[in-house]
Amino acid sequence: MRSGGVAHIAGVFEHPRREIPDRTLAEIHAEVAAGALADAGLGFEDVDGFLCDSTAPGWSPLSMAEYLGLDHLSYFESTESGGSSYLQHVGHAAAIAAGMCRVALITLAGTPRSDRGRVAGRGTEGPETGFEWLWGFTGPVSQYALVAQRHMYEFGTTSEQLAWVKVAASRHAKHNPHAFLPQEVTVEEVLESRLICDPLHLLDCCVVTDGGGAVVVVSPEVARALPRQTVEVLGHGETAKHTGNGRADLIMTGAVRSGPLAFAEAGVTPRDIDYASIYDSFTITVVVTIEDLGFCEKGRGGAFVADGALEAPHGRLPFNTDGGGLCNNHPGNRGGMTKIIEAVRQLRGEAHPALQVPDCELALVHGTGGSLATRSGAATLILGRSGR
Template sequence: MSIRGAAFIAGAYEHPRRKIPDRSVAQIHAEVAVGALADAGLSLGDVDGYFTVEPHGLGAITLAEYLGLNVSYIDSTLTGGSSYLVHVGHAAAAIAAGKCNVALITLGGHARPAAHMRFPSRAAGTPHGAFEEVYGVTTVNNYALAARRHMYEFGTTSEQLAEIKVAASHHAQFNPNALLRDKVSVEEVLDSPMVADPLHRLDCCVMTDGGGALVVVSPAVAKTLDRTCVKVLGQGEAPKHTMNGRPDLTYTGAVWSGPRAFAEAGVTPADVDYASIYDSFTITVLETIEDLGFCEKGKGGDFVRDGGLISPTGRLPFNTDGGGLCNNHPVNQGGMTKVIEAVRQLRGEAAPEVQVPDCRIALAHGSGGRISSRMGSSTLILGREDA
């Protein structure tokens, strides 16, 4: 069963704050839920499907109770940073199957500074924990391994990776809520402290409080709303494993999730006007662009050079809110905000300075886990109502 045209995103809301010490996690979920539903012209009483990965208590069940939701469908799939793109696809499938008509998807929480450090408590009891975590693996050095290997295989340079941060900073200056709004140059990225060779501090994403929410509805509900809705055209998801200790560090799970999403949507990379790409690190973006077919494998460095990612004139306008590199990365799961900015672009509601003219097809992509070991990818293709 295809989900093409089976559901629409009617509401999208991003929490405006990046530091929220005066709110509990549940309160953040509630604020973004109400915001997205208001954006759609709906209320909590209209929701009959709920999606979240909040880990506290009984997760989605606990939050559904907190929000006062009376739902017939619930999903708490966790695939790291790609979770919320997976949720959009699952919500569309549930709607197509008649399981629900108004699906609410929420993300909320506080920053987790330990994400770039070791987290043995999270790995305890896992099949890989005793073989990897005890040797000091961290998130940033895991991604640094991928960057170094890509450089070795294809001649990619630190200057090319820095171009990705430069593009993100160019866009962030027009976002009043972005954590980092100052434009930076390639030289400034290279002059920032080395965190894990070859990744500098400015190659790494920010860590923030925050959250966001989406409302996915059936075509019948969409017709009743006084709101521009965005059509779900296709979605793909895929894990990438360690291949029994012989992982290829030069690609991500996007090599599988991307083609599945494009095939379902009936479009190609050449049809994409705007892309929201998960940017935990600059190398994440570079490899994902290649894996999604926007350029040949190994040619990502050339693709991003000379403003290739800057909106509206670049080859592939990306992350026009500043992305995880400059805007926000709530709970270290930035997939939600990738979908939200794609919705803004298709509605013509992005900042005027970075709005893609006549944006008709947008891609959002999320990455979860660690790029040099096990990870999960999800690709989402969205279009305007008439797509």
């Protein structure tokens, strides 16, 4: 289903707290939903489409629709692909073009920081478990470290180059009053931080936060009636990468397919992009994603990100100006939602003044879910500043 030009993002909201032990997941969903709808100038009574992931409490969209008082739903879904889910949700809101709904609400909430110490069950019963967990391939850090090791082996990428991703994120986060890690760091400090899984250090890893976010996607007709500046969904692509029954390409991500689909639908190329929100679960995630999206040749990602290339407002590819998952927020261990929100801020001209990209008209958002080394979901959005 085509998404380009048939839907607008009218409202966004990111929960300001990073540790929320006094709220239930349902309450966090409700708070971010109310914030995004208020940002759009709409109310719960206007919503006729609702999208969330499978971690939403109860029967996901069914339970949450009742809790939120969404009495007029004509479309709902709970597509699940980890951190890339919310980009897929925005793309699926192209259902608006088919007349299935006019105002779609997308929410995320999670409390992994408050819940630390509890046993998480996701992934413990997958068909791959008996083959991979037996050998200690159990956590995301080890899997992403394997990607980093392979990239270094094939292309000569260095830990210093990876560290520049964190440095850029930290220089952005210092301007964000809500950032979990607002302190600027240096390349040396990243390399001196504790080694978690060779070659990834502590500061190569994303933060763990509670929180949530929400996005409101509306039809062009609704957008025209709103006083709020909207952001147009110009292109959308999604795909899944897996191991190929043991023949995995460790350094290839789903972006090699989702990116071209989104660029083609929007009718633009990587050279046209003014700002990029790129999933940054680890520093290596950014490097390989930038390559696979076509911003540089394969193997050149390390050199591309070095020496401030990712810094706003004048870097080669300004990225994650809220501080990203590396420094600002990674609610529910899922970073796709906040990537959408910051891209909307940039296109509206509402980013921090020190980081606002001049004349920002086109933004790319990319989300990754799962593990780059094995199986993952990938989704790419091209967003544009509305003409009105």
